[in-house]
Amino acid sequence: MALKAARPRGSLRNQLLRWLILPLVVLVGLNAVSLYSDALEAADIAYDRSLLSSTRALAERVSVRDGKVVADVPYVALDSFETDTLGRIYYKVTGLKGETVSGFGDLPAVPKNVPRSDLYPALVRFYHAQYNGEPVRIAALHQPVFDDSMRGIALIQVGETLDARRALSRRILLNTLLRQALLVLAVATLVWFAVRLVLRPLMDLKHEVETRALSDLSDVDPDLVHKEVRPLVLAMNGAMTRMHDLVATQRRFIADASHQLRTPLAVLKTQAELALREDDPAAMREIVRAVAGTTDSAIHLANRLLTLARIEHGAGRPAGSPVPLSAVAGQVGLELALSAVQKGIDLGLDVVDGEDTTVEGDALLLHELVANLADNAIRYTPAGGKVLLRVGRRADGVLLEVLDSGPGIPPEEHDKVFTPFYRAQATLEANPGGTGLGLAIVRDIAAMHGAVLALGPGEDGRGLNVNVRFPARLHPRPES
Secondary structure (H helix, E strand, O other): OOOOOOOOOOOHHHHHHHHHHHHHHHHHHHHHHHHHHHHHHHHHHHHHHHHHHHHHHHHOOEEEEOOEEEEOOOHHHHHHHHHHHOOOEEEEEEOOOOOEEEEOOOOOOOOOOOOOOOOOOOOEEEEEEEEOOEEEEEEEEEEEEEOOOOEEEEEEEEEEEOHHHHHHHHHHHHHHHHHHHHHHHHHHHHHHHHHHHHHHHHHHHHHHHHOOOOOOOOOOOHHHOOOOOHHHHHHHHHHHHHHHHHHHHHHHHHHHHHHHHHHHHHHHHHHHHHHHHOOOHHHHHHHHHHHHHHHHHHHHHHHHHHHHHHHHOOOOOOOOEEEEHHHHHHHHHHHHHHHHHHHOOEEEEEEOOOOOOEEEEOHHHHHHHHHHHHHHHHHHOOOOOEEEEEEEEEOOEEEEEEEEOOOOOOHHHOOHHHOOOOOOHHHHHHOOOOOOOHHHHHHHHHHHOOOEEEEEEOHHHOOEEEEEEEEOOOOOOOOO
């Protein structure tokens, strides 16, 4: 299944700036609203206190004369009120029986649902109203009045237009927005420089990687970046190490392959030159037969090289599918039966009936593994010898054994024979035309399938026993 293409992430710097500055702007905006609300509340309290002061000053001029409530309010006092409040002033003095004593008789009355203010030790109520088409703020103060003949409470109302309050509100709003905007600008500038400074090591890492030579696969110093980015650098170093190993393997493979192919090609060229100079038909046929043999050896070597290259440069562990190893061994036995018969070798297959020898892996690669082991055993076993393919179930998995009665391999060379093109001394004597690639191919296929490969003596201590232990199936199929 194809992997979904990743969406481009964009600029890390821009994302950091967005996630830092945008929430900051929102928070500063909320703070500005809160500050503006608090400032308006403080301004209203200040203006209400001033309005109450004017009302009290007016109440001091209210008295009782000859049994009537009178208000001595000269025009100078009204002018003083207007000068103090920076707005138009309206007032009304109401007597004990609700009659208008002085002022503007049509000034709006006190609404019934207006509570008494708890901020001042006075019977005062503040409320908004409309008067002469303008919004006004009115303070209504209940003032006790009395003389020797009567006693009661008069109502003094003083209202002012909201021009001064509105001007102050606009001034507070503009000042708040200006200061908050300057704060956002200052913080955004600091954040921009901070992000640029913090991301500088990443830019240095980018420059370090970009300016490297193509052949430079050395590690990058993790100390170039911050602690949080070091795992990425370490992973990159690991990838470079694997790439270095892959390049080294390819170079070694190319060098070894060219060296191994040079010999048969040189022999072919020599045989072809001899054939060109030969006039005897019988000798010519012998040379052509030798050319055919050398060609077969070169083809066999090329096929082994291609197989090894495909396995070494494959994509790791193959996709798992159930493969009956006993069936694979039986198929290989049938394919190599003719070669064994021509050499007089007794080729046998030993599989216990009823045992589940299924492993998970790639059927073609497992066939290649068994075929290489069996072919090697037939090649290096002398005429009249025996080769046995044995497959069986064990507690920890499936065991494949290939036993022969050939010259065997000394224990000190067991690890070396898995190296490409390495050939033990005994095998050189038994088959000088070998390639030294069979066990290297077997090693790689076994590793890809998680199998353990080991060498040991054959039956009765003679020959060689190559055993491959495959792990148990991780997901066995349910029986149908």
